[in-house]
Amino acid sequence: MGDDPHPTPPPKLHATALTRTFGRGSGRVDALGPVELDVAPGEFTCIVGPSGCGKSTLLRIAAGLLRPSSGRLQIRTDSARPAAMIFQDYGIYDWKTVLANVRFGLDVQRVPRKEADARAHALLARIGLADFAQAYPSALSGGMRQRVALARALAVEPEILLMDEPFAALDAQLRTILQDELLELTQATRTTTLFITHSLEEAIVLGDRVLVMSSRPGRIIAERRPPFARPRTGGIRDSPEFTALKGELWELLRGEVRPEAVPV
Numbered sequence: 690m691g692d693d694p695h696p697t698p699p700p701k702l703h704a705t706a707l708t709r710t711f712g713r714g715s716g717r718v719d720a721l722g723p724v725e726l727d728v729a730p731g732e733f734t735c736i737v738g739p740s741g742c743g744k745s746t747l748l749r750i751a752a753g754l755l756r757p758s759s760g761r762l763q764i765r766t767d768s769a770r771p772a773a774m775i776f777q778d779y780g781i782y783d784w785k786t787v788l789a790n791v792r793f794g795l796d797v798q799r800v801p802r803k804e805a806d807a808r809a810h811a812l813l814a815r816i817g818l819a820d821f822a823q824a825y826p827s828a829l830s831g832g833m834r835q836r837v838a839l840a841r842a843l844a845v846e847p848e849i850l851l852m853d854e855p856f857a858a859l860d861a862q863l864r865t866i867l868q869d870e871l872l873e874l875t876q877a878t879r880t881t882t883l884f885i886t887h888s889l890e891e892a893i894v895l896g897d898r899v900l901v902m903s904s905r906p907g908r909i910i911a912e913r914r915p916p917f918a919r920p921r922t923g924g925i926r927d928s929p930e931f932t933a934l935k936g937e938l939w940e941l942l943r944g945e946v947r948p949e950a951v952p953v
């Protein structure tokens with residue numbers, strides 16, 4: 690066999706036979722799996738699935754916040770800061786200024802103050818918050834707070850970005866705006882991302898791949914690749930391909946969302 694001039698890079702995230710249960714005996718809940726999942730470097734993977742199917746559990750295992758019950762999940766790391774996570778509730782510190790919040794991970798990494806400030810200011814400018822560097826989060830709207838959380842996560846140039854319903858608390862218009870901003874940012878940085886959402890629209894706009902999970906215990910039951918070249922913009926929402934894929938994904942999900950409620 691000759692050497693392949695373009696070998697496929699190993700996945701950034703690799704999960705195999707991954708399961709998680711909570712509790713014991715009659716209180717036992719099979720929350721997740723078995724899940725097989727590979728995420729390639731630079732790939733933006735979205736996961737959609739019914740409520741309670743184990744999506745957050747999967748992400749928390751990826752972030753190292755929770756241990757699997759069986760199987761394993763590996764993140765291939767080239768740096769000391771493998772993963773950054775963003776939650777729905779922002780997770781930013783109210784007692785720190787916006788600048789200090791964005792710089793937080795860099796301070797932990799002991800990046801020299803001057804360089805850390807420069808990187809934080811550059812990111813704030815990019816997300817339209819340059820004028821708020823010295824403000825405290827209490828002075829910001831929900832959308833602005835989530836932008837700060839995003840800037841803080843990206844500042845450390847993570848190997849993989851883990852996002853759990855980051856826009857769920859925002860109103861529809863703001864959500865669309867932040868989707869477009871995240872699209873632009875991640876297309877520029879090519880950050881490997883695992884993104885959980887209830888919104889099919891969000892998954893199609895952002896994802897290289899959309900994975901559909903079954904009801905609990907969540908397994909991956911389908912994969913679709915939105916047929917939109919990169920760099921793409923939010924304008925794809927208006928295309929017939931978008932509407933068709935959204936319909937197809939909804940059909941896949943429909944059987945999983947509270948199956949007991951579906952009339953026979």
Ligand SMILES: Nc1ncnc2c1ncn2[C@@H]1O[C@H](COP(=O)(O)OP(=O)(O)OP(=O)(O)O)[C@@H](O)[C@H]1O
Pocket residue numbers: 711712718719720738739740741742743744745746747905
């Ligand atoms: N710490 C825990 N102890 C006991 N059960 C848990 C725990 N964490 C999650 N569960 C259960 O595991 C299942 C999966 O929860 P998880 O939060 O991962 O689902 P999800 O798909 O993220 O849900 P949602 O979309 O509603 O946020 C649920 O039935 C939940 O009640």
